[in-house]
Amino acid sequence: MKTAEELLAIIKAALPGAGVELVSNPSPSAQHSLLLGSSTAVAVASFLRDHDELALDYCSNATGVDWPGKEVTEKMKVTKLVEGVETVVEETVKRVEPGYLEAVYHLYSVKHAHREIAGPVVLRMRTANRTDQVQLPSLTPVWRSAEFQEREIFDLFGIVFTGHPDLRRILMWDEYEDHPMRRDYVDPDDYEYEPTPHDEVLKRAEAQKAGIRESGVTA
Amino acid sequence: MPVEPKSEPDLKIELGKQGVFVTTVSEIYNWGRKNSVWPMQFGLACCAIEMIATTMARYDLARFGAEVFRPSPRQADLMIISGTITKKMAPQVVRLYNQMAEPRYVIAMGACAISGGPFKQGYNVLKGIDRYIPVDVHIPGCPPRPEALIHAFMTLQAKIEAQPLTGSERPRHLDAEAQGLFPIPAQGAHDLEPPVNRLVWPLPAPLNAGENCG
Numbered sequence: 289m290k291t292a293e294e295l296l297a298i299i300k301a302a303l304p305g306a307g308v309e310l311v312s313n314p315s316p317s318a319q320h321s322l323l324l325g326s327s328t329a330v331a332v333a334s335f336l337r338d339h340d341e342l343a344l345d346y347c348s349n350a351t352g353v354d355w356p357g358k359e360v361t362e363k364m365k366v367t368k369l370v371e372g373v374e375t376v377v378e379e380t381v382k383r384v385e386p387g388y389l390e391a392v393y394h395l396y397s398v399k400h401a402h403r404e405i406a407g408p409v410v411l412r413m414r415t416a417n418r419t420d421q422v423q424l425p426s427l428t429p430v431w432r433s434a435e436f437q438e439r440e441i442f443d444l445f446g447i448v449f450t451g452h453p454d455l456r457r458i459l460m461w462d463e464y465e466d467h468p469m470r471r472d473y474v475d476p477d478d479y480e481y482e483p484t485p486h487d488e489v490l491k492r493a494e495a496q497k498a499g500i501r502e503s504g505v506t507a
Numbered sequence: 508m509p510v511e512p513k514s515e516p517d518l519k520i521e522l523g524k525q526g527v528f529v530t531t532v533s534e535i536y537n538w539g540r541k542n543s544v545w546p547m548q549f550g551l552a553c554c555a556i557e558m559i560a561t562t563m564a565r566y567d568l569a570r571f572g573a574e575v576f577r578p579s580p581r582q583a584d585l586m587i588i589s590g591t592i593t594k595k596m597a598p599q600v601v602r603l604y605n606q607m608a609e610p611r612y613v614i615a616m617g618a619c620a621i622s623g624g625p626f627k628q629g630y631n632v633l634k635g636i637d638r639y640i641p642v643d644v645h646i647p648g649c650p651p652r653p654e655a656l657i658h659a660f661m662t663l664q665a666k667i668e669a670q671p672l673t674g675s676e677r678p679r680h681l682d683a684e685a686q687g688l689f690p691i692p693a694q695g696a697h698d699l700e701p702p703v704n705r706l707v708w709p710l711p712a713p714l715n716a717g718e719n720c721g
Contacts, residue, residue: 459595465697
């Protein structure tokens with residue numbers, strides 16, 4: 289089995305301009321993955337599946353990850369005029385790193401019978417942002433087993449897979465509008481009866497009860 | 508020597524010894540009802556496995572007259588809510604309950620059916636079926652053992668036996684005014700609508716007991 293670096297070299301040699309990057313994993317597992325670009329993802333995926341030596345013909349798992357935008361504070365050294373003298377001043381700069389949604393695919397080779405595999409080959413794709421540009425190319429035409437799992441990602445994370453044969457919600461009902469696995473999801477107020485409320489749940493339970501009493505809907 | 512009049516059950520035993528059988532209409536009616544409760548064949552999650560075990564030879568629910576699990580709600584009069592009710596499934600559960608003929612009873616089996624259980628804080632699980640339909644017996648457990656289901660069943664039998672045929676406590680099928688249809692929640696954009704039926708699930712007492720809740 290090839291490492292992610294070797295895979296990247298093979299892809300780059302065969303498909304110049306594939307737009308594939310290595311995402312390294314600094315943890316002891318060192319399970320590095322390949323980040324595919326949206327425009328070339330299907331071509332790269334087909335290449336990995338049809339390559340004689342790699343033959344990654346089985347997508348065992350597809351899942352989503354939500355990376356919300358985060359505020360980063362950086363200390364920067366800026367040259368400034370202080371009382372007529374140029375001095376180097378350290379300034380704290382705050383900027384917001386935009387978030388994105390990510391789809392992750394785990395690949396194995398059934399043809400090579402998983403013989404030397406320590407773990408799956410991991411592919412990633414990232415959306416442009418978390419709000420309006422959430423399209424990614426579907427890999428269902430390449431690996432049919434991704435069909436239901438991409439529907440699940442669409443349902444729970446809200447990634448829209450273009451080229452998916454049947455992109456509908458799979459776990460929640462069709463009329464549902466939220467994407468509950470996103471980190472900023474707030475579940476509906478349904479807390480008025482909690483046997484042991486505490487912290488956030490206690491606050492919400494009290495607020496909801498007060499709201500119900502005000503509206504006069506008591507039994 | 509005249510026999511001192513004892514309490515009613517003792518008197519019946521005493522009369523029985525003399526070969527006299529005394530009963531009342533409600534007693535014999537309820538005796539028949541409580542020993543021919545037909546549950547609906549319907550399972551939601553892992554509690555259903557325990558429910559199946561309860562009907563099998565080792566625990567043998569048939570001993571209590573409930574061996575016929577009917578696959579149609581029209582022929583059943585006991586609904587055993589055996590498992591997690593997801594918000595996607597809840598409207599169907601309420602609809603099935605509406606389709607059952609009176610008199611009908613509900614046993615909420617297991618932590619999920621009575622409160623949402625381990626999934627209580629989840630976005631997709633109903634926090635107890637008693638938010639939409641009236642429940643006669645709640646059994647805790649995850650899942651409850653077959654003995655617990657049998658105990659719930661016997662509790663239900665005791666409840667049926669004690670039901671008077673007249674007055675405000677009479678069973679719903681003898682009460683022309685009784686509400687028979689329970690509103691089926693709609694699947695809305697964020698949650699079930701309404702999230703709770705206040706007629707069967709009134710707002711519980713406030714957490715601070717001394718406070719005036721208005």
